[in-house]
Amino acid sequence: MIPVCPTTALPPGEAIRVEATEPIAVFNVDGDFYAIDDTCTHQDASLADGWLDGCAVECPLHASCFDLRTGKVSGPPAKTPVRTHKVVVQGGTVYVQPGTAADGAA
């Protein structure tokens, strides 16, 4: 597990980029934490820089939307989903488990 930050450092509506073999973006949606691959599957954009809209993030470059729960892409130009990663909150710290898909993800 990779420690991300204290929960207080990632308030609702915010995102943070975590350096891993493949960078990961962690989001806080109204107190629930989600993690997906940070790099958009279309081109080279960081999804942590994107716009959070409910449980989806809109890519900052060409506006493809990814569902944070499943990684699925809802519209062009991206064609393939991003991977999701499991998030664990323990003792006030947010951790991600790279490579382990979030519960409920496709």
Next chain:
Amino acid sequence: MSRTVAVVGASLAGLSAARALREQCYDGRIVVIGDEAHAPYDRPPLSKEFLARRASLDDIALGAPDDADLGLEWRLGTTAVGLDRLSHSVLLADGSEVRADGVVLATGARARRLSGSEGLGGVHVLRSLDDAVALREDLAAAGRLVVIGAGFIGAEVASTARTLGLEVTVIESQPVPLAGPLGADMGAVCAQLHADHGTRLLVGTGVAGLVGTGRVEAVELTDGTRLPADVVVVGIGAIPNIEWLADSGVALGNGVLTDARCATNVPGVVAVGDCAAAWSATRERHVRIEHWTHALEQPATAVATLLGTDRPTPTPVPYFWSDQYGARIQFAGSRREDDVVRVLEGSCADRSFLAVYERHGHPVAVLGMNQPRLFTRWRRQLRAAVLTHS
């Protein structure tokens, strides 16, 4: 309800129109006619990753796995040569025709050429995949590139060529590149990227002609200077592909003229993307927008117009991006000459900033360089502001 819709132009706007037809529950026949032999592909990478050989043809394909479910009839490698306004028939170069109930015009634009450059080897424009492949091959064997025109495509080609190790000179006839879209102040800031990366930029200089027999050898400037060149790229704008509609009765200007909801003067015929000039209420004239996001989003409105359903008009905040020398430039909004621009975050010297254009104290446009997160927030805010004010 219409039973056959013909989409003319098989690129971003045409494919987006076909997808929008299905999304909006149209279940009739859709025929997509395109003069290029290739299945739809994305153009922006042609001056960037594809030209640098960092993206393959597969990478830039626009088709998605789900598109097979759309049930489209493709007529690729087929040029439309006319439109019969009464029968809604699209006439094809091979003499056949596609009879339709509704027609979507999405024939885009082509690169403007330099007169006198016909038939001279080593001289390129960049609009299509075939153009990009030809340029890529020529660049691989070249040492010196001269780019005529310091607009977005010219600047991107220059930037890519530098990464390929070429010696690059860019010639711009205006005193400041990109002053049209960005204003002189910010145009000058973006133009500094050329010098940062070892590209020579000559401004306020006209081209007298190209020198060479069979193959280009130099570019001659109006002051008599000769710039030796192995390859020349002409990036001086684009012309809408509308000549084929000359006798159709469809109203034409600088593009196919439409109302704000993409309707032409001919019932059942709509126009989208780079070939269309839609009425802008705020600017009180027809405006032809040549941006990717516009060609992606506008067809949903056109299709609603065609199907006679109600749908909101297109996003009133135009957006485009450009990648040059590793810098990500993003712009949203509508700028006018008298707007005041202020840098709110970062600094131009660091090549990382966010600048806002204001009119009577209100933000109307935003420019970001290497500031995607802040830029996205501003773009959203602008969109919300425009929606509440219209």
